[in-house]
Amino acid sequence: MNDRADGATRRGFLTALASGAAFAGLPQTPALAEGPQGRIEPFYGAHQAGVVTPAQTHAYFTVFDLTTRKRADVAALMRDWTESAAQLTAGKAPPPLVGDADYAVEPDGVEISGLDPARLTITFGFGPGLFEKDGRDRFGLKSLRPEAFVDLPNFPGEQLAPARTGGDLIVQYCADNPQVAFHAARALGSRAYGLASLRWVQSGFVSDYGPGKTPRNLMGFKDGTGNPHTDNPQDMHDVVWAGEEAPAWMRGGSYIVVRRARMALEHWERTKVAFQEQTFGRQKRSGAPFGKDGEFDALDLDAKDGDGNPIIPENSHVGIAHRAAEGGMRVLRRSYSYNDGANVTAERWPPWRQAMEFDAGLVFVCFQRDLRTGFIPIFENMSRFDMMNQFVTNTGGGHWACPGGAREGDYVGRALLEA
Ligand code: HEM
Numbered sequence: 001m002n003d004r005a006d007g008a009t010r011r012g013f014l015t016a017l018a019s020g021a022a023f024a025g026l027p028q029t030p031a032l033a034e035g036p037q038g039r040i041e042p043f044y045g046a047h048q049a050g051v052v053t054p055a056q057t058h059a060y061f062t063v064f065d066l067t068t069r070k071r072a073d074v075a076a077l078m079r080d081w082t083e084s085a086a087q088l089t090a091g092k093a094p095p096p097l098v099g100d101a102d103y104a105v106e107p108d109g110v111e112i113s114g115l116d117p118a119r120l121t122i123t124f125g126f127g128p129g130l131f132e133k134d135g136r137d138r139f140g141l142k143s144l145r146p147e148a149f150v151d152l153p154n155f156p157g158e159q160l161a162p163a164r165t166g167g168d169l170i171v172q173y174c175a176d177n178p179q180v181a182f183h184a185a186r187a188l189g190s191r192a193y194g195l196a197s198l199r200w201v202q203s204g205f206v207s208d209y210g211p212g213k214t215p216r217n218l219m220g221f222k223d224g225t226g227n228p229h230t231d232n233p234q235d236m237h238d239v240v241w242a243g244e245e246a247p248a249w250m251r252g253g254s255y256i257v258v259r260r261a262r263m264a265l266e267h268w269e270r271t272k273v274a275f276q277e278q279t280f281g282r283q284k285r286s287g288a289p290f291g292k293d294g295e296f297d298a299l300d301l302d303a304k305d306g307d308g309n310p311i312i313p314e315n316s317h318v319g320i321a322h323r324a325a326e327g328g329m330r331v332l333r334r335s336y337s338y339n340d341g342a343n344v345t346a347e348r349w350p351p352w353r354q355a356m357e358f359d360a361g362l363v364f365v366c367f368q369r370d371l372r373t374g375f376i377p378i379f380e381n382m383s384r385f386d387m388m389n390q391f392v393t394n395t396g397g398g399h400w401a402c403p404g405g406a407r408e409g410d411y412v413g414r415a416l417l418e419a
Contacts, residue, residue, distance in 0.1 A: 036176060037116040043089045045405045046252045048412065050123035051240065051367050052230040052332070055215075056174040059204040059336045059363070060181045061258060062189055063167030063398065064196035065129070071139040075417040077195050078124070081171070081188050082411035085122035088184045097191060111183055118177035120184055124412045125256050125400025129168040144416055146250050148242065148370035149401045152257075155383035157348075157393065164260060164396025167199040172256070172365075178205070200396065202260060204336025204363040214287060214295065217362055218337050219268055219391070221280050222287035225295055226322060227333050239330045239374075240367050242404075249415035252404030254367040257331075257375040259397040260338070263361035264347050268391045279387040281316030301326070317388045324378040331366035331374045338363050349390045361392065371399060 041049045066074060084094035131137070131145035171188060175181040182203075189198060206215050217223040228235040237243070242250045268276070277284055287295035290311045291303070299322050303311045312319050324330075339360040346354045368374030383389065406412045 037118050039119050039176075040090055040117050041119045041121045043086045043122070044408045047241065048123045048253070048402055048405045049089070050121035050172055050174050051254050051334070051402070052236055053119070053121050053174070054230070055206055055334055055336075056119050056121070056176045056181075057206055057208055058175055058178040058181045059206075059365075060173040060178075060185045061202045061204070061363070062171045062173075062185050063127075063199045063201070064169040064171075064189075064192060065199045066168045066196045068195045069138060071141070071417060073195050074130070074139060075411075075414070077192060078413045078417060079411040080191055081122075081124065082406055084188055084191060085124075085184075086408075088187060089117060089120045089122060091117035094187055094191075112180055115177060115180055118175040118180045120173065120175040120180050122184060122188070123172040123174075123256075123402055125170040125172070125402040126413065126416070127166060127168045127170065127398060127400050129166070133168075141416065141419075144247055144249065144419055146242070146246050146401060148246065148372060149250075149255060149399075150371055150376070152371070152376065152399055153380070155379055155394070157383055157389055159393055159395055161396055164200045164202075166398045169196060170256065170258070170398070170400045176208075178203070202258075202338060202363055202396075203340075204338045206336050217335070218263055218265060218339075218360055219276070219280075221276075221282065221284055222295060223335065223362075224333060225282070225287050226299070226318065226325070228330060230332070236332075238369070240332050240369055242369055245370075247416075249403055249413070249419065250401060253402050254332075254369065255371050255374070255399060256402050257364075257366050257368070257371070257397070257399045259364040259394045261362045261364050262345075262359060262393045262395050264345075264349075264353075264357070264391045264393075265360060266355070266357050267347055267349065267353060278313055279316060279391070281312045281318035281322075313387065315385045315387050317382070317386050320382050320386055321378060324381065329373055329377045331368045331378065334365045334367065336363045336365065337361070348393065364397075367402075375399075 041053055043049060068074065087094045128149070128151060130139060131142050171185070173181040173184045175184070209215050214222040214224045228239050230236060240254050242253050244251070246253070273284055282289060286293065289297055289299045299312065299318065301310065301312055301319060301322055305311055310319070337360070339358060342356050342358050344355070345357045346352065366375055403413050403416060406414070
């Protein structure tokens, strides 16, 4: 295995080593357990995984700022991340880290040895800063920014902390095992050393309630009922995937919006269930529309009670969101709950509790074909009128363009970075 004799680069040598040798922790051909933990989500394909993939139970989001000034470095990072992601999602060791010879470490993956890939998906997105930052076209990519990838306006009531907001690159890791997701986040994160620095991270979880069952969020409501169906190609075409209107590099991709939405749970739990139901516009236990029994019974926003008032309040969460959907403004939601310890908080509504409270809520995640017909117009209304705002505050997040998927041998974002 002499790289010099072959004329191969050090990088090529290391990659060859990676694919030829079994590491202490992760064998190259893993023996996968039968059952859910052994399942693999394909990494390569026309679309990136982790968008229409049925939600795994755990998520980890890492957001980076690019510190390099060279586009070629960004391309090298994306190539390396793609190769590593393809390996990890298949339950294999990523290629060894390449760096200063004295410090180069071969990741042995021991911390996840014995764990299966658990449907790990790794999804990459490019932030506005890749196209322009502080008025500078720092990578010569400004002209390739998609029209649909506009900046988010400021929304009423949001309290976005800079340390949890924005960033040049996002990587979303989802798996049915929290350690697998976090291990992948660290494995890729450390490969960005010297090129990009970590800006913020967020973990999330959602329970598996069983086949066909909608999970509940921390406010106790079923969350996901009115989502477009991921097994309906027409819906995914219309709502999720960027098409001919997008620059070539973006076709088959999707725009992600992440919002860290803190919930005033102490307050919420002290409100009457009837009021909670008015807030969301659905029944709490069943998830059904008012006056119906089934969770998936049709929502009729025009139905009126005996006094002529709408049965589903116009300013309920679903009243606003469903009216938007009827107007063609749609997104695919893929949110996770979070709990990040506790801190002192002052609530936004009487009795204005001030106390140590759990910092918990929803990592709201949605994908869409165009931000201008997706998150932005829906949330413009919501942030002004939604009854839910009394209990929810957006404290961070951002938006990123997730390019189309890569074919084997290619890497995510190549059509942009080598344009
Ligand atoms: C903490 C924040 C949020 C919570 C707790 C929450 C919770 C819910 C719940 C319980 C439902 C009813 C069940 C369902 O259809 O899934 C719902 C529906 C929905 N939500 Fe949210 N949501 C939040 C934020 C948002 C945001 C920021 C958007 C913006 C796009 C949004 C868009 C929707 C849509 C489109 C629906 C379906 C409406 C329909 O039936 O057509 N949600 N949400």
